Amino acid sequence: MTMSRRSFLARSGQTCAAIGMASAGAGLLAACGSSSARSSSSGSGKTKITFQESYINNAEFAGYYMAVQKGFFAKYGLDVDIVSAGATTDPRTVVADGGAQIGVVSETSDVLIGISQGVPYKCFGAAFQVNPGCLMVLGKSDIYGVRDLEGKTIGMQDNARQQVIGILESNNVPVGKVNLQVVGDDPTPLVLGKIDAYTAYAFDEPIALKMQGISTRCYSFSDIGLPGYGDNLIATNDTINSNPDMLARFVRASQEGWQYAIQNPSEAVSVTLKDYPSGNNAEQQKLQMQAEIPMLSSAVTKAHGLLWVSASIWSKAIAAAQASQSLKKPLTVGDTLTLDILQRAANVSPV
Numbered sequence: 001m002t003m004s005r006r007s008f009l010a011r012s013g014q015t016c017a018a019i020g021m022a023s024a025g026a027g028l029l030a031a032c033g034s035s036s037a038r039s040s041s042s043g044s045g046k047t048k049i050t051f052q053e054s055y056i057n058n059a060e061f062a063g064y065y066m067a068v069q070k071g072f073f074a075k076y077g078l079d080v081d082i083v084s085a086g087a088t089t090d091p092r093t094v095v096a097d098g099g100a101q102i103g104v105v106s107e108t109s110d111v112l113i114g115i116s117q118g119v120p121y122k123c124f125g126a127a128f129q130v131n132p133g134c135l136m137v138l139g140k141s142d143i144y145g146v147r148d149l150e151g152k153t154i155g156m157q158d159n160a161r162q163q164v165i166g167i168l169e170s171n172n173v174p175v176g177k178v179n180l181q182v183v184g185d186d187p188t189p190l191v192l193g194k195i196d197a198y199t200a201y202a203f204d205e206p207i208a209l210k211m212q213g214i215s216t217r218c219y220s221f222s223d224i225g226l227p228g229y230g231d232n233l234i235a236t237n238d239t240i241n242s243n244p245d246m247l248a249r250f251v252r253a254s255q256e257g258w259q260y261a262i263q264n265p266s267e268a269v270s271v272t273l274k275d276y277p278s279g280n281n282a283e284q285q286k287l288q289m290q291a292e293i294p295m296l297s298s299a300v301t302k303a304h305g306l307l308w309v310s311a312s313i314w315s316k317a318i319a320a321a322q323a324s325q326s327l328k329k330p331l332t333v334g335d336t337l338t339l340d341i342l343q344r345a346a347n348v349s350p351v
Contacts, residue, residue: 067257
């Protein structure tokens with residue numbers, strides 16, 4: 001049985017928060033280091049780089065796997081080593097400490113929190129066009145929106161409290177009229193009727209319950225007051241400034257890998273299970289891939305390409321994080337996001 005994604009994220013978030021608590025901002029920066037991983041040439045003459053996942057190998061990263069398997073990275077002169085995350089891996093610290101040139105951070109709010117604590121990186125793209133965090137209710141529930149949560153009980157992970165409070169406040173629902181209950185990483189209390197809603201991950205718990213024949217509805221955090229992206233790509237400011245061409249080639253190859261995965265989901269799942277094994281259930285991975293595909297595209301990606309990030313949505317994510325008091329200091333879009341790499345990627349040619 002694989003590790004619960006929410007359990008993993010909770011541990012990762014708590015680790016980073018504990019470091020930051022030592023000394024707001026400076027503590028995290030000192031613990032993470034400030035060096036930047038340096039790319040090097042492999043024996044084939046290609047630029048060798050390390051890509052740190054945010055979780056164990058699974059279909060969440062299928063586009064990158066296909067970029068390796070189909071030769072898209074090689075096409076753009078890259079030799080990419082994809083590294084699975086362990087139980088305490090925080091991609092923000094790995095990248096900041098020089099362990100990888102590129103990392104994936106699951107939710108935009110976590111990108112912002114790290115930067116507010118002093119870590120010198122920025123986001124330069126994102127796979128999922130909506131925040132993958134969601135509020136899950138049973139299919140038979142009478143909850144159809146945030147306003148319906150008054151008088152109800154929300155079960156959550158402890159590290160999701162501020163997110164939930166931010167959602168309630170942005171929808172003018174008094175926090176005092178909702179019972180917030182920490183239930184951990186198991187949605188069983190929802191199934192048993194002990195809670196009315198549960199903070200989940202769009203392609204994790206809903207799929208697990210579906211495989212048990214339990215119907216649910218999920219409301220993306222992006223739609224109910226916590227805008228942002230999923231699987232945000234990050235690199236240190238030094239890497240962005242000194243090697244934008246390498247990052248642009250990574251983006252271009254990744255776009256082609258994700259496009260292939262979208263068009264060939266069964267093959268993408270097969271490659272994930274065969275070449276990047278982690279004990280995942282084949283049926284679960286198939287269902288997960290189906291759930292992911294709609295999240296990879298948006299009106300913005302149709303206009304500009306996959307992995308694109310809207311500065312407008314990013315600005316709203318910052319405002320939401322500041323309103324929920326998640327940030328150690330005020331941030332701007334320029335402090336946290338660069339669109340230069342995505343723009344460069346549009347003009348990248350094969351080597």
